Amino acid sequence: MATVEMVGISKSFGSSVALEDFTVRIRSGELVCLLGPSGCGKTTALRILAGLEKADGGRVAVEGLDISGDPPERRRFGMVFQDYSLFPNMTARQNIEFGLKVQKKDAAVRRSIVDRMIDITRLQAHADKYPHQMSGGQRQRVALARAIATAPRVLLLDEPLSALDAQVRETLRDEIRRLQLEIGVTTVFVTHDQHEALAIADRVGVMSNGRLEQLAAPRELYERPANSFVASFIGTVNQLPARALQSDRWQVLNRTVVGNEAGTAGVEGVVAVRPEHIALDRSDTGPWTIESTSFLGPMTRLVVTQPGHQPLLVDLASVEAAAFPVGRRAQVRLRDDVGQVTVITLAPLASRKSS
Amino acid sequence: MRASPRRGPRKASLVLVPFAAFVGLFLLYPTLVVLYKAVTPGGALGFDALERALSGTYRTGFINSITLSGTSALIGGVIGLLLALTVKSLRRPAWLRPTLDSWSAVASQLGGVALAFAFIATIGAQGFLTKILKGFGINAGDYGISPTGFWGLVVVYLYFQIPLMFLVMMPAVNGLRETWREAAAITGSSAFRYWRSVVIPLLAPAALGGVLLLFVNAFTAYATVYVLNPSGALVPLQIRFLLQGNVITGEEDLGNAIVAWVIVLLLASLIAMTLLQRRTLTWTRS
């Protein structure tokens, strides 16, 4: 268990900037996901933390001690890679044992730790198999066991689930979380899959272009995105025209709500509204028309259109949606329970009105 | 099984038959005749031809050939492997790797007459290098570095052995993943331990297989040694003598017996090589 700090990290590869003044502070025992589109610098940040890459500037500290100059082998971390990275000439058991041998633990201790690792990762049936005899999910469990066997101060996971198929991915995701809570290791998990990040993390750091846009708990991230990038990257949003009133009030559709930025009164802007925050009213003279519906089980997603406007996505409970077949006309409004949280300014520009 | 379930196999046999007949007639038939004759010298079953083929001057021939092929395979194997590892670790001149790839594909084919000529011009009595070394007061011939000496032949053979080893090892060396090294480093392992417990066990089968291939390659080389030293006591040259002088009966049986031993040797080497390579494949495929 350890706190981790990366402060003011910058890194360029040639002329392309991978990280710029990147700062993140992670609490002891916390699981933080670094989330972002490919090329946003999340993997570079992880590799700098691991010591596999040297930062151009900034510092990395664990438990308050600067480790920026330490090579990876002295950091006492554990890491899981996207491509499993198991040593192909060793069985699962030998792979897990490798780090313990490096630590010069004696045979009996090694054996008991390895046995425990095999138990908690449920690999009993595969302990003596070679990597090529195992499925992707099994291999990644071995890699996980190998990474935590040495009781690392920090566990690093670099897109550990990307190479797996959907079902395995979900199971293993929950298993990683269960193990992490069980052993309480501070963990940094890099992924480009927002569902993964939101489901597993204590806090999620959303990154783009080498910067940390927002670091917050999943719920806060979803409900109070700090800026337009986070809003549109996490979940689905509609872009609705809005008018700035005094201070931070905005007029959106039928309601006045609090935005996270203030606009000059009278200025036109665009705000992001989640599909579940829009309600429909049946109205034969309403300006909106139901164009299509997709049934998603408990919810139904409707696409509603109006000439001259961007189509809107509206999520209704499926029971409610039955009243809105394709072709039906309707009026849209913001739901009453929407307060300040879900609406943010995208760009307070009059020119965006047409879009 | 596909679009035309019944016509498929018939068409396949239509093209399979001429192929099989061709291989059977020109490869298997002569080979089996030789093997049969080797165990039936003078028309009756017996092993004296096979015994004679491994005694006296022929024994010397086998020993010389195996020593020469083994030495050039080992040295060529080590240098070729080091070359592959070095090239993988050096990223800097971007042209280095494609150039070496192409060059090796070409040079591994360059055995034969031209290569022999090149080395006559280099380490022959009137050779370029011989002359330069003489300028330093070194007589290369004293060290066996002449086209007819043992080490001279090794030096010549290395010219196709090194590139061949490079070609054979490059896929295995490329199969070493960067993340293995990183995983080892994060676990606290030294570079030395990583090499000892991962790289060497991984490369060993491929490298051994490569050395066996080089051995076979050198053992069957004929043109180079024929041009450089036609009277040398090596198996391919002895086969030539027996073949061209097959007036005396019984000599023919001896030739067959020698070829039988050669085939056994090659077959054993190539089977071992295939097994070793299969092992590497299953490892690196994952």
Next chain:
Amino acid sequence: MTIEDVAARRGVALSTGGTRHARWRSVRPASVVKSAFIGMVALYFIVPMLAMARFAFQNVPMALLTPEKLFDGWSFSGLWTALSDPGIISATKTSVLLVAFAIALNLALLLPLAIITEVHNPRLRPVLSAVTLLPWVIPPIALVVGVAATFRAAVPWFLASDFSLVPFYALWAMPFTYRALDAGLQAINARTLYEAARTMGASLTTIIVRVIIPNIGAAIAAASALTAAMVLGEFAFASLLLKTTLPTEMVNYQRGDPRGGLALALIVMILTALALGLVVRSLRRRGLTVQTAGI
């Protein structure tokens, strides 16, 4: 401790110093050793070629060569003499025809086989790949004894012609020809192409001729170039069966005119190397690898 470490410990970002420092570290003694090793290997491969070129094109005997005379007396006269020798000319013709016949025979046998196998019986692929490796196990120096023991006695007229070499050369070109064709077929997903064309009503012959063959041109070219290189370099079999091909005639010719012989050998080698190098590189660009090992 390096400057960067100190700076980092104080929380100072040293962005320019950091990169300079990293660049300095990349020139370590290890990389000097590596470069030196590559340099030595390169020298080993280049010196014999230079020595051969000197012998072939510089009309100064080694005994009289001094550093001052290094650039005297260079000429191609030896090469022209060799190239106008009637023996060499006719041997070249023979070898070129051997190349053409060997390629034709090989493709006639293996091209339909590889395609039909891939399209209809993919399960036969490993079998074929093993069978086509057989010629490897029986190299020329071994097979020649068998051929002498069988064909020479049974059908003496067959071995009388220089072109009796064709089937055997085709045989030794089989391992890499089959592999090149198979790799080509895999790369273009021949089975899917075949099925797509079938659904449009094309016949097997049409598919092979109009769809598959045009798409594996690179593989066919590679196989042909390798066959050509093999035939132009094969010495043992031809020599032991007393045939006159370019390699055997070169050895004969060199006995009377060492300089011309070497010049000729060098030129043949350079041309072969260039052709092979081109093929290898063009294939690499298409993402195909060539297996040239083990002839």
